[in-house]
Amino acid sequence: xxxxxxxxxxxxxxxxxxxxxxxxxxxxxxxxxxxxxxxxxxxxxxxxxxxxxxxxxxxxxxxxxxxxxxxxxxxxxxxxxxxxxxxxxxxxxxxxxxxxxxxxx
Amino acid sequence: xxxxxxxxxxxxxxxxxxxxxxxxxxxxxxxxxxxxxxxxxxxxxxxxxxxxxxxxxxxxxxxxxxxxxxxxxxxxxxxxxxxxxxxxxxxxxxxxxxxxxxxxxxxxxxxxxxxxxxxxxxxxxxxxxxxxxxxxxxxxxxxxxxxxxxxxxxxxxxxxxxxxxxxxxxxxxxxxxxxxxxxxxxxxxxxxxxxxxxxxxxxxxxxxxxxxxxxxxxxxxxxxxxxxxxxxxxxxxxxxxxxxxxxxxxxxxxxxxxxxxxxxxxxxxxxxxxxxxxxxxxxxxxxxxxxxxxxxxxxxxxxxxxxxxxxxxxxxxxxxxxxxxxxxxxxxxxxxxxxxxxxxxxxxxx
Numbered sequence: 001x002x003x004x005x006x007x008x009x010x011x012x013x014x015x016x017x018x019x020x021x022x023x024x025x026x027x028x029x030x031x032x033x034x035x036x037x038x039x040x041x042x043x044x045x046x047x048x049x050x051x052x053x054x055x056x057x058x059x060x061x062x063x064x065x066x067x068x069x070x071x072x073x074x075x076x077x078x079x080x081x082x083x084x085x086x087x088x089x090x091x092x093x094x095x096x097x098x099x100x101x102x103x104x105x
Numbered sequence: 106x107x108x109x110x111x112x113x114x115x116x117x118x119x120x121x122x123x124x125x126x127x128x129x130x131x132x133x134x135x136x137x138x139x140x141x142x143x144x145x146x147x148x149x150x151x152x153x154x155x156x157x158x159x160x161x162x163x164x165x166x167x168x169x170x171x172x173x174x175x176x177x178x179x180x181x182x183x184x185x186x187x188x189x190x191x192x193x194x195x196x197x198x199x200x201x202x203x204x205x206x207x208x209x210x211x212x213x214x215x216x217x218x219x220x221x222x223x224x225x226x227x228x229x230x231x232x233x234x235x236x237x238x239x240x241x242x243x244x245x246x247x248x249x250x251x252x253x254x255x256x257x258x259x260x261x262x263x264x265x266x267x268x269x270x271x272x273x274x275x276x277x278x279x280x281x282x283x284x285x286x287x288x289x290x291x292x293x294x295x296x297x298x299x300x301x302x303x304x305x306x307x308x309x310x311x312x313x314x315x316x317x318x319x320x321x322x323x324x325x326x327x328x329x330x331x332x333x334x335x336x337x338x339x340x341x342x343x344x345x346x347x348x349x350x351x352x353x354x355x356x357x358x359x360x361x362x363x364x365x366x367x368x369x370x371x372x373x374x375x376x377x378x379x380x381x382x383x384x385x386x387x388x389x390x391x392x393x394x395x396x397x398x399x400x401x402x403x404x405x406x407x408x409x410x411x412x413x414x415x416x417x418x419x420x421x422x423x424x425x426x427x428x429x430x431x432x433x434x435x436x437x438x439x440x441x442x443x444x445x446x447x448x449x450x451x452x453x454x455x
Contacts, residue, residue, distance in 0.1 A: 043146075046150070
């Protein structure tokens with residue numbers, strides 16, 4: 001399986017282009033951490049802390065928001081319509097070219 | 106003043122296992138934790154979730170792991186200071202330490218082991234510009250004494266269990282309770298949601314959804330809050346505003362103790378004993394960092410074990426000691442109990 005490319009704009013406005021493997025069972029939060037971007041991922045990916053909240057900038061067909069993610073986003077801060085939790089987005093080929101922006105901490 | 110041999114900051118899995126390893130070396134332990142109970146993240150964030158990488162446990166719930174660790178260390182009679190955050194570290198002339206909590210409780214020990222995980226859990230504060238101005242003057246993130254709200258107008262925001270449970274509780278105490286949440290749905294336990302629904306029907310709780318508090322108003326004390334509901338913006342008079350958005354860990358005061366910090370974690374000597382740049386102060390578990398560090402409970406257990414050996418040498422500089430196996434030596438509790446393997450029965454068959 002091929003790697004995909006993802007663009008992440010950090011909180012300083014710097015855009016990072018990441019290469020993400022699609023065969024390692026990783027999610028968007030984890031790939032950001034692997035590139036040492038400032039994503040805390042406190043709960044480890046259980047949709048229980050919102051520290052990996054990001055805004056989806058590109059027009060991609062993403063997996064539906066689960067009940068857990070919806071619940072966490074309803075209590076997170078700085079939430080927009082485009083908000084998602086990075087930990088709930090598995091890296092798949094469908095995410096090729098995805099562009100996101102990290103939400104404020 | 107609380108006195109102990111190893112003062113452990115943080116009662117998560119790593120801190121709890123330190124109790125056991127220290128006990129094997131006849132070292133007493135005392136733990137400080139900002140949370141009201143043991144377990145750290147395991148109890149606070151995911152008590153009902155399974156963990157699959159604890160050696161020897163194909164699957165164990167985080168809450169059960171905490172329970173087991175408490176049981177495992179019980180005979181070493183650890184002391185606990187719960188609900189208080191370790192605030193300051195003072196090194197005395199004799200090389201021992203005094204750690205004082207935010208409530209002024211003092212602890213004295215020759216060795217300090219920081220097992221603070223990601224930090225102490227503190228309330229998440231909503232990003233309302235002037236909120237800090239009203240802290241303790243109408244705004245509270247934790248309800249310490251519900252009586253403070255007797256016959257007062259109270260606004261609560263949040264959509265989880267604590268927002269729901271406190272709304273229910275304060276409905277009988279306060280003059281009025283209004284619950285504000287960004288969504289129409291609440292995610293608390295079913296019976297809490299049900300109870301809030303009942304109290305709403307009885308007119309004892311007002312609910313404003315989907316809405317957000319966008320501003321706080323008043324001179325010195327909070328007088329009213331500004332609420333945004335869709336395009337509508339209005340002001341509501343209130344005596345108190347209690348945002349309940351759960352807890353999030355912050356490294357907090359430990360960051361000011363003169364420890365070498367890297368990436369929000371404490372640098373330690375992993376080649377030897379997980380000691381920090383302050384001799385006698387160790388950092389173990391998720392709170393530390395070193396080349397190749399993995400934030401795993403099982404790594405915390407290993408680090409705690411090695412740290413205790415180093416602590417023993419600091420506390421007993423002239424005592425010779427070698428590692429003993431529990432299967433061989435058994436465990437002598439500080440409470441007088443003894444656990445040991447059953448002795449083989451040697452009998453002759455005639």
